[in-house]
Amino acid sequence: MFDVHCHILPGIDDGSKSVTMSLEMLRLEAEQGIEGIVFTPHFYASQNSPETFLSRREQALKELEGSLGLLASVPRFTVGSEVHYFRGMSRSDSLESLCIGNSNFILIEMPFREWQPVFVDEIEEISTVHGLKVIIAHIERYFNQDKKLVKRIIENPDLLIQCNAEFFIEKKTSSKAIKFLKKGRVDLLGSDSHNLDDRRPNLAEALAIIERHDKKGALDHINRMSRTVFEQAR
Ligand SMILES: [Fe+2]
Structure with missing residues (x-):
């Protein structure tokens, strides 16, 4: 299984605070059998400008890579970004540089404020005009938004949907998550892990829950999609 969304790179955002923390997060990922x-x-x-962000990301990656020898095993990895929605993003020339590795998959975080139709218009344009494959990060966080707009995203076959492990693990959302999984619209999973406390790498726990309920090959689909993202990233 692949973790396509996490904040393991050290010192670049509100995720891992140090190389030591990143290494422990990676160790947990490996222990859980995460392949990539x-x-x-x-x-x-x-x-940040995209240029500043990309150079900070490169620096963070270098720092981490310098210490990977300390781990017994390291999952395969590639770099991307979680691009927070911004007005006019569909006209930005920088989107390609924010994609996952060399692929044209881009992970986008929608706004948490009340959605306007223009937000979804722009997301759809990114896919039609730029030809990028948009992955909507943690769709479950937007289920309280305008139902018609959420439906437009879920029913658009050009958009990919990512769910967080937590959606399946948390008692209050687990049954909703399984119901959503059964609709066949979960394309990718992420731990969205930020630290070693309340947001630690937890994909294996979600996978165990999914495996118990998956009768229609949802997990195979997720695995296939993750593999495609990963292979195209290289
Ligand atoms: Fe995230």
Whole structure:
């Protein structure tokens, strides 16, 4: 299994605070049998230019790579970003540089404020005009948004849907997560892990729950999709 969304790179966002923490997070991922990881630090257009972000990301990756020898085994990894929605993003020339590795998959975090139709218009344009394959990060966090707009995303076959492990693990959302999984619209999973405390790598726990309920090959689909993202990233 692959973790396509996490904040394991050290010192770049509100995720891992140090190389030591990143190494322990990676150790947990390996222990859980995770085969590949996409490092997806937050990109906020209001805080950094893409160039600054990319050079900070490269620096963080270098620091981590310098210490990987300390681990007995390391999952495969590639870098991407979690691009927070910004107005006008569908006209930005920088989107390609924020994609996952060399692929044209881009992980986008929608706004948490009340959605306007233009938000979804722009996301759809990114896919039709730029030809990028948009992955909507943790869709479950938006289930309280305008139902029609959420439906537009879920029913658009050009958009990929990522869910967080937590959606399946948390008691209050687990049955909703299984119901959503059964609709066949979960394309990718992520731990969205940030630390070693309340947001630690936890994909294996979610996978065990999914395996118990999956009768229609949802997990095979997720595995196939993750593999495709990973292979195209190289
Ligand atoms: Fe995230």
